Amino acid sequence: MTTDRKRRVGILGATGAVGQKFVELLADHPWFKITAVAASERSAGRAYGDAVNWIGSTPLPGGIAGMPVSASEPGLDCDFVFSGLDSSVAFEIEGNFARSGLPVISNAKNYRMQPDVPLLIPEVNPDHTRLIKSQTFSDRGYIVTNPNCSTVGLASALKPLYDSFGLTKVIVTTMQALSGAGYPGVASLDILANVVPHIGGEEDKVETEPQKLLGKLTDDGIRYADFAVSAHCNRVPVLDGHTECVSVQLAERASLDDVRQAFESFVSDIDDLGLPFAPRPFIRVLPGAADPQPRKHVSMHGGMPVWIGRLRPCNVLEFRFVVLVHNTVRGAAGGAILNAELLVEQGYL
Numbered sequence: 001m002t003t004d005r006k007r008r009v010g011i012l013g014a015t016g017a018v019g020q021k022f023v024e025l026l027a028d029h030p031w032f033k034i035t036a037v038a039a040s041e042r043s044a045g046r047a048y049g050d051a052v053n054w055i056g057s058t059p060l061p062g063g064i065a066g067m068p069v070s071a072s073e074p075g076l077d078c079d080f081v082f083s084g085l086d087s088s089v090a091f092e093i094e095g096n097f098a099r100s101g102l103p104v105i106s107n108a109k110n111y112r113m114q115p116d117v118p119l120l121i122p123e124v125n126p127d128h129t130r131l132i133k134s135q136t137f138s139d140r141g142y143i144v145t146n147p148n149c150s151t152v153g154l155a156s157a158l159k160p161l162y163d164s165f166g167l168t169k170v171i172v173t174t175m176q177a178l179s180g181a182g183y184p185g186v187a188s189l190d191i192l193a194n195v196v197p198h199i200g201g202e203e204d205k206v207e208t209e210p211q212k213l214l215g216k217l218t219d220d221g222i223r224y225a226d227f228a229v230s231a232h233c234n235r236v237p238v239l240d241g242h243t244e245c246v247s248v249q250l251a252e253r254a255s256l257d258d259v260r261q262a263f264e265s266f267v268s269d270i271d272d273l274g275l276p277f278a279p280r281p282f283i284r285v286l287p288g289a290a291d292p293q294p295r296k297h298v299s300m301h302g303g304m305p306v307w308i309g310r311l312r313p314c315n316v317l318e319f320r321f322v323v324l325v326h327n328t329v330r331g332a333a334g335g336a337i338l339n340a341e342l343l344v345e346q347g348y349l
């Protein structure tokens with residue numbers, strides 16, 4: 001991939017929490033440049049800098065602030081779109097863009113479990129992009145999705161274990177950051193000095209998406225991985241970073257050292273491709289007794305690795321450990337950008 005012709009990128013839902021993360025992360029991207037931003041009718045027609053309530057910790061990139069916000073309708077000046085659309089509108093709008101002939105790289109839940117739509121983590125299932133060929137939106141338009149932000153951490157951590165030993169049972173308890181609820185998100189009086197032990201629809205996604213991600217691509221589509229997940233999802237007063245306490249039952253016998261070795265030696269199929277957003281290594285195992293922690297680790301290495309710590313035996317299932325993932329970077333915008341980089345590398349973009 002040369003940088004002499006950058007792909008022109010549109011962002012749907014550009015004013016939201018994930019949309020803003022796209023704007024921030026794409027500012028200096030070597031392969032992609034933002035040429036269109038779109039949102040709801042509330043924002044359309046205004047300059048992006050006026051329409052957005054910028055919540056990033058870096059300044060709003062100058063070149064984007066004056067860009068007009070478009071309505072979320074096909075006809076944007078771009079080669080493909082990233083979507084950070086609210087799920088209440090994503091099904092219709094993303095479908096319209098795909099039918100109009102544009103590839104859509106989405107964060108929304110709506111198409112994730114559709115049999116012909118790849119649910120993608122490049123380090124986990126890069127071959128699943130072959131499903132694109134069976135989509136019927138239009139000649140050139142298609143949809144690729146990334147998983148729920150907690151699923152990204154969980155499925156990434158399960159990948160080396162599933163490949164090496166198989167899995168039968170997984171129990172996960174999440175402590176999910178506020179930025180995962182978008183903007184303005186959870187009311188401050190509900191979450192300050194508190195934990196909310198319910199996130200609507202979240203447990204269902206965390207319990208079903210890993211089996212598609214770790215499933216096998218066959219001529220008849222994805223054959224789902226065969227293990228059960230039980231999830232407890234909680235909202236906690238953390239800004240960025242979902243922490244997940246995981247217990248697993250493996251299908252084959254393994255020692256604690258075997259499991260540690262599987263995490264530490266994991267090499268993904270995309271490690272040699274030199275994709276700009278791919279962290280190396282992807283999985284980072286921390287030795288500290290009280291790690292990983294959102295404030296200490298979540299933004300290191302651009303927020304793209306998946307962090308694992310506290311690996312130890314479990315008294316109920318076999319092993320337990322803690323996973324940390326940056327929800328708006330690896331779990332959303334950064335993950336979607338890496339998906340697009342893989343699609344460029346594979347010739348789909």
Ligand code: NAP
Nearest residue numbers: 013015016017018039040043084086087108180182183332
């Ligand atoms: P958000 O902050 O609420 O942003 C929603 C975006 O959708 C805004 O740009 C909004 O535009 C736009 N929108 C709303 N109604 C619209 C309409 N009728 N037509 C066109 N655009 C409309 O939400 P978010 O947290 O960024 O999440 C975006 C998507 O990513 C959701 O599907 C979410 O489930 C998914 N996701 C989020 C995370 C995370 O960590 N936050 C992680 C993974 C996946 P206006 O500003 O003009 O209203």
